Amino acid sequence: MGTSYARAALAAASALVAVAAALAQTQPTAPPAAPPLFATTKVEGTDNVYIFRYQGHQSMFVVTSDGVIATDPIGLGRPQAVTTYIDEIKKVTSQPIKYVVYSHSHYDHISGGKPFKDLGARFVAHKNAKAQLERLRPANIVVPDEVVDTQHTITLGGTTLELHYVGRNHSDNSLVMRLPKEKIIFAVDFIPIQSVFWRSMPDSWIDEWETSLKRVLAMDWERLIPGHPGPGGRLGNKQDVQNLLQYMADLSTAVKEAADAGKCYDTAMKEVKLPKYEAWTNYAGWFPGNVERYCLLYRSGF
Ligand SMILES: [Zn+2]
Numbered sequence: 001m002g003t004s005y006a007r008a009a010l011a012a013a014s015a016l017v018a019v020a021a022a023l024a025q026t027q028p029t030a031p032p033a034a035p036p037l038f039a040t041t042k043v044e045g046t047d048n049v050y051i052f053r054y055q056g057h058q059s060m061f062v063v064t065s066d067g068v069i070a071t072d073p074i075g076l077g078r079p080q081a082v083t084t085y086i087d088e089i090k091k092v093t094s095q096p097i098k099y100v101v102y103s104h105s106h107y108d109h110i111s112g113g114k115p116f117k118d119l120g121a122r123f124v125a126h127k128n129a130k131a132q133l134e135r136l137r138p139a140n141i142v143v144p145d146e147v148v149d150t151q152h153t154i155t156l157g158g159t160t161l162e163l164h165y166v167g168r169n170h171s172d173n174s175l176v177m178r179l180p181k182e183k184i185i186f187a188v189d190f191i192p193i194q195s196v197f198w199r200s201m202p203d204s205w206i207d208e209w210e211t212s213l214k215r216v217l218a219m220d221w222e223r224l225i226p227g228h229p230g231p232g233g234r235l236g237n238k239q240d241v242q243n244l245l246q247y248m249a250d251l252s253t254a255v256k257e258a259a260d261a262g263k264c265y266d267t268a269m270k271e272v273k274l275p276k277y278e279a280w281t282n283y284a285g286w287f288p289g290n291v292e293r294y295c296l297l298y299r300s301g302f
Contacts, residue, residue: 075112
C-alpha cells in the first residue's frame with residue numbers, strides 16, 4: 001500500500017513536471033523588460049548631483065542655491081531628449097539653469113542645446129571644441145560662450161565644479177568635470193567602464209590617451225559618472241581606470257606582435273583576441289575595431 005501510494009505520488013509528480021515542461025515549451029517567454037526611455041537619478045550620498053539618462057546617453061546636472069549647472073544636452077536627432085532634460089530639472093528645482101558644460105565636441109553628446117540657450121544658460125567647453133564648432137558650424141549645436149584652456153572653476157551657490165583638460169584621448173577637447181566636495185567626476189567616452197572602446201576609435205590620439213588616464217587617476221575622486229551607462233548602471237571607480245590602462249597595454253602588446261608579423265590589418269583583426277576581456281561590454285562587436293586602430297598606430301605611427 002505504502003509502495004503503491006508512493007508510486008501514485010511519483011506518477012502525479014512526474015505528470016506535473018511533464019505539464020510544466022510542456023507549458024515552458026509552448027508559452028512564449030516574456031522579453032526582458034526594456035529600460036524606460038529616460039530616467040533622472042540623484043547620485044547616492046549627494047544633496048544635489050543628478051544623472052539624466054535618455055536612451056543610451058547620460059549627462060550630469062548639479063543643483064545649487066543660485067542656479068543649475070547642466071552638462072551635455074544629448075539631443076542628436078531627438079529634440080524631445082532636450083526638452084525632457086529641462087522638464088526633469090524643473091521637477092527638482094525652480095532655480096534657473098545657468099550653465100551648460102560640454103564634455104567634448106562629439107555631436108551625439110552636445111547636439112540640441114538651443115532650449116537651454118533660450119533659457120539664458122551660458123555654454124562652456126574646451127577651447128579646441130569651440131574652434132572645431134566654429135570651423136564646422138554643425139546645425140543644431142550651440143557654439144560655446146566661454147572656453148577652458150587647461151583648467152577652470154565654476155563656483156555657484158556654494159558648489160564648486162572644476163573643469164580639467166587632461167590632454168588628447170578620444171577627442172582633442174575632453175573635459176573632466178570634478179566636484180571636489182562630493183569626490184565625483186563626470187568624464188565622457190574616454191573612460192568606458194568595463195567596456196572596450198567604440199569600434200575603431202575614430203578621431204583619437206592613442207599614443208596620448210594613456211597619459212590622460214594617468215592624470216585622471218592622480219586626481220582626488222571616488223566615483224565616475226560616464227556618458228553612457230556602465231554595466232547595470234553602476235558608476236565607475238579608480239579600479240576601472242586601472243583596468244582600462246591594463247586593457248590598453250595588453251591590446252598594444254598583442255597588436256604590436258601581429259604588426260611585426262605582417263598581420264595588420266585584416267589577419268590581425270581576425271586573429272588577435274584578448275579572452276581576459278571577453279566579458280566586457282561590446283567585446284564581441286567592437287574588439288576587432290580596437291585592433292584595427294592599434295594596427296594603424298603601428299603601421300602609420302599615430
Ligand atoms: Zn565621443
